[in-house]
Amino acid sequence: MVNNTITVPKGFLAAGIGCGIKKSGKLDLGMIVCPAGAKAASVFTTNKITSAAVQISKEHIKSPKIFAVVVNSGNANACTGRLGIKNAITMCAKTASLLGRLSAVEGRRVKDDGRNVLVASTGIIGEQLPIKKIIAGISNAAEQLSFSAKAGLDFAKAIMTTDTKPKQAVRKIKVSGAEVTIAGAVKGAGMIAPNMATTLLFITTDVAISKPLLSRALKSAIDNSINRLTVDGHQSTNDTAIILASGLAGNRPIVTQCPRYKKFSNVLMELCEDLVKQMALDAEGATRMFKVVVKGAASKADAAKAARAIADYNLLKCAVHGGEPNWGRIICAVGSAGVKLNPHKLSCKLDDLVVFKNGEPTLFDRKEASRIVSQTTHTITVDLGAGKQTDFYYGCDLSAEYVKINAEYHT
């Protein structure tokens, strides 16, 4: 079994077990441990209503070193009030107390109150966690911690909700002569199943890097990947991305925005792009994805706004599902996006096929257009004719299966 999991970078153990949160009996509790302590950075949802886990992790991420991340699926611990907060703290503290007893960790600097532990949750909103099951599960997971490929895969499975498969990626680069590895596991694009929430992304790396640069690299990578994918058009209450850097690769530490930083940062972005494509194609009911590139915008913000308006547009998403080259819907979405545009210069192409040019429809080959839109992935390019800025978004199709998943789940 080739290891392509989060346990590939040096210094990380993982586990994934079932503790009974999910009625199906599937894996629902995951753990990542960095016995040496990792520098950590994070990006959280911008939703004004955040899960208890997000609220607690936002505090704990301030600790200089993080020793573990504990994650449950099947329950989002969101909109759960004061009890929810208490339960999230309990998850961290329980994990910390176990790590203190694990020889591998030696417990040296792990605080008993769990401030060195991050927590994430995903699943049903508005229901309290089955905290007793979770406490027992944390003990069980701690016993299963391992550097193995299986342990990494189990973690990737344990964070899934309606995802149909675990989504993972690994990248290796040389940094000042040392081999640096970055690995990631991600779940769910957009909101998942009724009352379900969350994109959760966990990245491990053994690079030696300062905390501010680790944070900068993560934010940049997220902004150009995960934050460019829109499935439902909303950020959930639970969205969380965490990167842990063990510093064990042996590279000369990255402490300035030098070429080594750029190299690391670019590969991190590449890893995130790989994961985001896996997410788009595994979005609820999705069968196809597409990239929207907007050019000729008066501002970068306008380009992003227009690209997102297109990627979010239900009617276009339905058309892509049907493999129909309905470019009129693209133009309609652009027109109502609230961005500056020149109607007489507005142009649109599907991959390299020009369907609308300078405000006039073209006599394009419809069969070719259908072929393009029927691919697993295609690119929509729109030129607003209003400036020189460009930006992009990823989208996926909207299927009857999406509606089914989201309408038929019983609360």
Add this chain to the structure above:
Amino acid sequence: MVNNTITVPKGFLAAGIGCGIKKSGKLDLGMIVCPAGAKAASVFTTNKITSAAVQISKEHIKSPKIFAVVVNSGNANACTGRLGIKNAITMCAKTASLLGRLSAVEGRRVKDDGRNVLVASTGIIGEQLPIKKIIAGISNAAEQLSFSAKAGLDFAKAIMTTDTKPKQAVRKIKVSGAEVTIAGAVKGAGMIAPNMATTLLFITTDVAISKPLLSRALKSAIDNSINRLTVDGHQSTNDTAIILASGLAGNRPIVTQCPRYKKFSNVLMELCEDLVKQMALDAEGATRMFKVVVKGAASKADAAKAARAIADYNLLKCAVHGGEPNWGRIICAVGSAGVKLNPHKLSCKLDDLVVFKNGEPTLFDRKEASRIVSQTTHTITVDLGAGKQTDFYYGCDLSAEYVKINAEYHT
């Protein structure tokens, strides 16, 4: 046959015929004629890309009197460049030339260039109109013009695209002792079928009123009805609302914002609300509608923004389709709406059932919640706890049928 059509108000003839734009052979060309000439007001789409018909009607509405409205369905005449503009002008001019020859019209003040005629189109975007068929159709429609209930109903049918039934309403009121009648016909909520565009609303009334007040009353009614319904979250390239006032009711003309104006304005709004509910329940694949009321907002704009974010939220729309009381999705939509809110005062109810209060979930009766959400219509009330402003939106469910309609149509 009781007449509940746009021919009820005094002074209006109508017709609806099939001229072969729709392959199905269904009615696709409608005409309203006011031989005496009507004062007219309009509201057009705010989409920056507008159909040729919208561009031409925006010019023609400046004429002091409008003698006719000509409408085609099956082709939106949008994104059709210069030829599209020419064809829209031709539709108006052809209508005007025929009216000049009709004895009922006497042709006195009808200009041959069609500047006294309004035009509207709905259907496929990006294809040129079959203008020869339409010219023949206009002649045919002119011959069929009548005050009858059948003529009014035929008009309501001729403007339909994927609508499953004609949508009409009539209201009568006394204004300074005279009976005033208002009648409306509307098609389609949101975008319809692939590449289809448009909400089209046509209102006839015999009230005597000044043009500025007619315009003011229409804008107010639209803003509180049609503009509060979101099906796809986008305004189309073709959205058009037109009101024609023949002035033949015999009331003392309304020339100030007096109680008579208020009375007329309120009844016009009531008529539009009636039509908007018909639209919501006849939206593509829709089986249920809901009203979202947002209270406790810091500003009116925040209240509207939050209400719209909820009504537009795909996951909630799916849940309503499934009859599932997934209040967590409501809270999630509110949190990402970008409005001021107090998480500790945030509350939510479904009709009168409180499901979330002051940031904590309540122990509500789930069966009762399911019953509420399974109704044809229910009200979601959210209190942001951040101020005293309130606003509302209407939404409808999202069904697999919606996806089917919008994915399987072949271009």
